[in-house]
Amino acid sequence: MQKNYKKSFLLEQNLIHLFKEKKSELFGNCHPKVALSRQQAFDDFQAKGLPTTKEESWKNTNLSKQYEDIFQLDNPLTELDKSAGEIFQCDIHGFDTDVISMLNGWYYSPEGKQLQILENGIVVGSILEAQKAYPEYFDSYFDEIAKGRNHGLTAVNKALFRDGIFIYVPDGVEVEKSIQLINIVNRDEKMMINSRNLIILGKNSKLSFLHCDDSVNHNPGFINTLTEIYIGENACLDLYKLQNINNETALLNNTFIKQELNSRSKVNVISLNGGIIRNELNVEFSGEGADADLNGIYLMDHEQHIDNQVFVNHAVPNCNSSELFKGVLDDSASGVFNGYIYVARDAQNTNAFQRNNNILMKSTAKIDTQPFLEIYADDVKCSHGATVGQLDEEALFYMMQRGISRQDAYLLLMYAFTAEVTGKISIEALQSNIEDMIKKRLRGELAICEKCVLHCGHPDIPLEFEIDMSKV
Amino acid sequence: MLLNIKNLHVSINGKEILKGFNLGVNKGEVHAIMGPNGTGKSTLAAAITGREGYEITKGEIIYKGKDIRDMAPDERANEGIFLSFQYPVEIPGVSMTNFMRTALNAQREYQKLPPIPAGEFLKKMEEKKQLVEIHAKLTNRSVNEGFSGGEKKKNEIFQMAMIEPQLAILDETDSGLDIDALKVVAKGVNALRSSENGFVVITHYQRLLDYIVPDFVHVMYDGRIVKSGGKGLALELEEKGYDWIKKEFEI
Ligand SMILES: Nc1ncnc2c1ncn2[C@@H]1O[C@H](COP(=O)(O)OP(=O)(O)OP(=O)(O)O)[C@@H](O)[C@H]1O
Ligand SMILES: [Mg+2]
Numbered sequence: 232m233q234k235n236y237k238k239s240f241l242l243e244q245n246l247i248h249l250f251k252e253k254k255s256e257l258f259g260n261c262h263p264k265v266a267l268s269r270q271q272a273f274d275d276f277q278a279k280g281l282p283t284t285k286e287e288s289w290k291n292t293n294l295s296k297q298y299e300d301i302f303q304l305d306n307p308l309t310e311l312d313k314s315a316g317e318i319f320q321c322d323i324h325g326f327d328t329d330v331i332s333m334l335n336g337w338y339y340s341p342e343g344k345q346l347q348i349l350e351n352g353i354v355v356g357s358i359l360e361a362q363k364a365y366p367e368y369f370d371s372y373f374d375e376i377a378k379g380r381n382h383g384l385t386a387v388n389k390a391l392f393r394d395g396i397f398i399y400v401p402d403g404v405e406v407e408k409s410i411q412l413i414n415i416v417n418r419d420e421k422m423m424i425n426s427r428n429l430i431i432l433g434k435n436s437k438l439s440f441l442h443c444d445d446s447v448n449h450n451p452g453f454i455n456t457l458t459e460i461y462i463g464e465n466a467c468l469d470l471y472k473l474q475n476i477n478n479e480t481a482l483l484n485n486t487f488i489k490q491e492l493n494s495r496s497k498v499n500v501i502s503l504n505g506g507i508i509r510n511e512l513n514v515e516f517s518g519e520g521a522d523a524d525l526n527g528i529y530l531m532d533h534e535q536h537i538d539n540q541v542f543v544n545h546a547v548p549n550c551n552s553s554e555l556f557k558g559v560l561d562d563s564a565s566g567v568f569n570g571y572i573y574v575a576r577d578a579q580n581t582n583a584f585q586r587n588n589n590i591l592m593k594s595t596a597k598i599d600t601q602p603f604l605e606i607y608a609d610d611v612k613c614s615h616g617a618t619v620g621q622l623d624e625e626a627l628f629y630m631m632q633r634g635i636s637r638q639d640a641y642l643l644l645m646y647a648f649t650a651e652v653t654g655k656i657s658i659e660a661l662q663s664n665i666e667d668m669i670k671k672r673l674r675g676e677l678a679i680c681e682k683c684v685l686h687c688g689h690p691d692i693p694l695e696f697e698i699d700m701s702k703v
Numbered sequence: 704m705l706l707n708i709k710n711l712h713v714s715i716n717g718k719e720i721l722k723g724f725n726l727g728v729n730k731g732e733v734h735a736i737m738g739p740n741g742t743g744k745s746t747l748a749a750a751i752t753g754r755e756g757y758e759i760t761k762g763e764i765i766y767k768g769k770d771i772r773d774m775a776p777d778e779r780a781n782e783g784i785f786l787s788f789q790y791p792v793e794i795p796g797v798s799m800t801n802f803m804r805t806a807l808n809a810q811r812e813y814q815k816l817p818p819i820p821a822g823e824f825l826k827k828m829e830e831k832k833q834l835v836e837i838h839a840k841l842t843n844r845s846v847n848e849g850f851s852g853g854e855k856k857k858n859e860i861f862q863m864a865m866i867e868p869q870l871a872i873l874d875e876t877d878s879g880l881d882i883d884a885l886k887v888v889a890k891g892v893n894a895l896r897s898s899e900n901g902f903v904v905i906t907h908y909q910r911l912l913d914y915i916v917p918d919f920v921h922v923m924y925d926g927r928i929v930k931s932g933g934k935g936l937a938l939e940l941e942e943k944g945y946d947w948i949k950k951e952f953e954i
Contacts, residue, residue, distance in 0.1 A: 624755075629792040629846075632752055633806035633862065634780040634813065643805065647796025647845075 240298035242423075243281050246387055249304045257391065262362035262369045272381060272389030281383040288382070291567045291599045292509055292538045297453050297481050302423035305393070308337045312417065326660035328411035328441065331355055335416055336424035337394045346397075353406055354399040358429055361397035368399060372431050376459045376487040376515065384483055388457040392427035395456075398440070402433035402463070409439040409469075409658065416452050416480075423453040430458065432466040432494075439469035439658065444476055444484070444505075451479035451506075458486045462494040464518060469657065472500045473665070474508055475677070478533060481507040490550075492518030499656055500527035500556075501665055502537050503672050509538040516543075516550040516578075527556040528652045530672050531564035532592075538567040545574040545581045548608075554585040557652050559645050559673075560596035568600040570615065576607040585615040590622060590648060642673050705730050705767065705901040706751075706870055712761035713743075713750045720746045722926035723762070728870070728901040735904045735912055735937060738923030739945050744905045745789050747923075748874045752786045753779050766870065781813035783869030787859035787876045789905075794846035799858075802846050803828065803865050810866065831864040835891045852879040860891035867895065872903045877911040889914030909941040922948055 250257070250273050258266050281298055282289045312335055329349070332339045338357030340347075346356030346364055354365065362369050374389075381389070400406055416422055432438055444454060454476070462468050468488075476482055482505050488496055502508050514523045529537040537560075543552045552572070560566050568587040589598045602615035622644050630640035649669055656662035671677040706728040713721035720743045728734055736744055749757045751764060753776040763770050771779055794802070808818045819827075832838075835857050847855050856876050863871055876888055892902065892915050904915060912920070912934060920936040921928045924945070929952045930936065940948075 623792075623794075625792045626794045628754055628776060629788065629794070630802070630806075631776040632780050632786055632788075633802070633866065634777055634809040635805050636777050636809060637775070639805060639809065640777075643797050643801070644794070647794065650796045 240281055240295075242298045242300065242302065245302070245304060246391065247277065250390055253305060260359075260363060262366055262373065264369055264373045265362055268374045268378070269390050272386040273391075275381050276383060276386035276390055279381070279383045279386060281387075286382065288540060288569065291565070292507065292536065294481060294507065297507075300421065300451065300453075302453055303418070303420040304391075304423050306335055306418070306420075306422060308335060308339065313339070326409070326658065326664065328409045329355070330411045330413060331396060333394070333396065333412065333414040333426060335418055335422065336426050338396060351404045351406075352401045353404060354397065355410065356397055358395040358397040358427060361399075361429070365397075365399065368431060369429075372459070372461050373429060374459070376461065376489045376513075377457060377485075380487070380513070384455055385457060385485055388425045388427060388455050388485070392425045392457070395427040395429070397428070398430045398438070400432045400436040400438050400466075403435045404433065405437035406439065409441055409661075411441040411443065413443045413445060414454070414456070415445050415447055416450075416454065417447045419450065421451045421453075423455065425455045426457075428456065428458040430460040432460070432462045432468055434464040434491075435466060436463065437467045439471075441471045441473065441661075442484075443473045444482055446475070446477035446480055449477045449479060452476075452481070454480065454482045454484075456482075456484050458484075460486065460488045460496075462488065462490045462496055462521075464492045465494060466491070467495045468497070470496065470498045471656070471661065471665075472498075472502075472510070473668075474500070474502045474505055475668075476505040476508070478504070478506045478535060480505060481509075483509045483511075485511040486513065488512075488514045488523070490514065490516050490518060490521040490523065493520040494518065495522045495524075497524045497655070497657070498526065499652070500539065501668075502527070502529040502531070503668060503677060504530075505535060505537070507536045507538075509540070511540045511542075513542045514544065514552065516545055516547050516552075519547050519549040521550045523550075523552045524655070525552065525554045526652045526655055527558075528649050528669070529556075529558035529560075529566060530649075530669065531558070531566060531596075532561035533564060534562070535564045536566070537564075538569075540567075540569045540571075541585075542571045543573070543583065545572070545578040545583060545608075547575070548577060548579045548581065550578070551582040552584070553582075554587075555652060555655075556586070557588045557649060558598070559590045559592065559648065560598060561592040563593075563595045565596065566598040566600075568598070568617070569603065570601070571603040572605070572613065572615070574604075574606040574608050574611050574613070578608045579610040581608060581611045581613070583611070583613045587617040588648070589617075589619045590645065591619060592622070642670070645673050646670060704728070704765070705732075706903075707765040708751075708762070709765070710762035711747075711750065711759065711764065713746055714758045714760050715746070715756060719760070720926055721750065724923075724927050726903075726921070726928065728903060730901055731898040732919065733896070733902040733904060733915060733917045735906060735917040735920045735934075736923055736928075737906060737920065737937065737940055739949075742923045743926045744923055745874055746926075748786055748789075748872050748903075748905065751779075751872060752776055752784060777809065778813075780866075780868075781810050785863050785866055785868030785871045787856070787863060787871065787873040789874040789878070791847050791850075791855040791859055793848045793850075795848050797846050799844060799846055800828065803862065806862075806866060827865065831861055834864055834894060835861045836887050837861055853881060853884045856880055857884060857887060860888050864891050864895065869899065870901050870903070871895065872905070874905045875907065876904075877906050877908060885911060886914060909937040912937050924948060924952055
């Protein structure tokens with residue numbers, strides 16, 4: 232009888248080879264926990280391999296094309312890259328942020344400062360530098376949330392990440408300006424980028440963080456990012472993800488959040504464009520009285536694919552979670568929403584709500600939406616709902632009867648559909664910028680960004696719409 | 704003639720609903736259409752406004768001298784045809800203000816005019832709101848969402864006042880209105896009434912016609928007009944019901 236060998240993908244072989252070849256670099260100057268995590272993840276990866284559609288949670292997201300592609304996997308920053316780094320400018324009208332950049336997978340500071348201490352002791356910089364400068368934070372927090380929670384691609388990230396960002400907000404500090412991470416890939420080669428971020432919010436602190444994934448050209452790429460966020464007691468995080476990458480790029484964005492007593496998180500994942508986007512959002516309550524408000528919008532067309540995996544772990548009592556993900560899928564676009572809520576036996580007085588609404592513009596578009604509730608406590612308020620529909624023909628006719636063209640009526644309805652989510656963005660200037668981007672996207676006018684994903688908000692370039700959808 | 708409907712046959716899903724309908728409306732005229740439930744009054748309104756699924760199998764609809772059969776609903780609207788819906792649609796997330804401004808600007812674009820300046824628009828909103836006695840809050844809400852039945856009908860007349868159509872079709876705008884709201888609706892209609900406009904008022908109740916005095920009253924039955932007369936016909940119907948017409952017609 233013939234033996235059944237597990238097929239090994241080209242990318243798998245190349246990644247394993249890379250790890251062995253670059254081992255001394257990867258482990259050099261490394262915090263012991265980072266080293267441990269790398270080695271464990273590598274062993275895990277060798278055992279598991281890359282995730283395929285045979286795995287339940289990947290059954291509708293197929294990366295096999297990427298797995299057989301040849302990516303440049305390791306790429307130190309060149310001087311040329313750096314000069315291209317000057318393109319990082321971002322003007323969000325009326326919204327001032329502290330911008331930090333990742334360029335081709337490396338932390339990049341035009342002033343050459345890999346780690347900065349801002350006012351009130353806020354630390355921002357490269358995770359590589361941070362592990363040396365602040366080993367104590369790595370002792371306490373690194374890999375504490377993401378440990379052991381691997382599928383093949385998280386394992387790849389953990390074993391092979393080259394750089395990433397580190398943010399530390401001390402106890403009691405409310406970060407006034409939002410911090411904006413712009414993650415840009417700008418190379419002529421196809422690249423796979425593994426970066427790992429660590430964000431720590433001390434007790435009673437507050438941070439608003441924007442994570443922008445951008446393309447500046449149409450080259451194929453594979454971006455694999457893992458972010459751990461620790462929200463201390465009574466601290467508050469606003470996290471915005473803006474995803475506007477080209478149709479040839481696959482983006483995996485894996486976020487692990489851990490929330491302590493009375494902490495709050497508010498997450499908005501805005502997926503505007505991308506070949507394949509998969510967001511994994513894991514929230515674990517480890518202190519009572521915590522609250523997570525998790526929202527998303529996705530607007531996909533052509534052959535694009537979006538996959539949102541949301542896991543909320545109510546490990547302790549008296550916490551609230553609420554999820555609202557809404558999407559419009561056009562052409563042959565496909566989508567997945569998996570919302571998994573776990574309520575532990577002792578997690579009494581839990582409120583967990585979840586809703587996923589989809590509009591399919593064409594019969595060729597599809598969505599696979601699945602709630603999954605696992606509840607062991609008895610005093611729990613839980614609800615979930617998913618809808619898949621077309622635009623309301625009655626409403627379309629009503630609008631057309633008032634003289635509005637079918638296309639504009641479509642836009643108004645779709646825009647209204649997403650407004651429920653954008654309405655939750657608490658920074659007003661950001662909200663109106665994101666709304667503008669959504670309008671552009673819905674009109675098919677949103678380019679992958681020449682400069683920054685949010686550049687469209689530049690005051691010198693006013694946005695004009697035939698239909699003005701602003702509120703008077 | 705503003706509107707001239709000749710021998711109109713309309714089918715829905717292959718089932719014939721209008722069966723040789725004729726109606727002529729001149730500028731300046733108000734025509735009331737009455738008739739039992741299910742005789743095709745709303746079907747007529749849908750056919751005039753170009754709703755999908757209403758197939759014209761025979762006859763024609765001439766509006767301002769043009770056969771409008773192949774015009775899209777938005778084009779017909781921009782040509783001046785307005786329908787006050789029997790069942791106004793709720794549109795969550797689209798504010799009344801936004802909706803109206805988009806509609807007005809679409810109309811202006813059709814007429815090759817620049818968009819309405821914000822100030823002028825707001826002034827107009829305010830003016831028309833007062834005309835139909837809508838209280839300030841209503842317009843910042845989503846279109847018809849959470850409106851009461853009466854508010855929805857008033858909102859239709861508000862929109863009519865904003866759009867200032869040439870031909871307005873009111874499909875049971877009076878149903879479900881209290882007497883004060885009825886007067887408001889009538890006030891809105893009468894304010895628009897001029898030697899240039901025409902109205903088709905579909906109603907079950909003579910009461911409305913006390914306030915919007917029609918030039919003609921038509922009785923519709925089984926897909927066509929079976930009796931026409933002056934406003935006295937409405938009173939007669941109120942008194943005797945439809946049975947005598949049905950009998951007369953069926954014999
Ligand atoms: N979409 C549809 N499919 C099939 N039949 C329909 C459809 N719409 C209307 N009809 C039928 O067409 C006929 C006329 O309906 P219509 O709504 O025009 O009546 P109406 O005169 O407006 O009645 P009412 O006074 O109750 O409003 C009815 O028998 C109705 O059941
Ligand atoms: Mg009707």
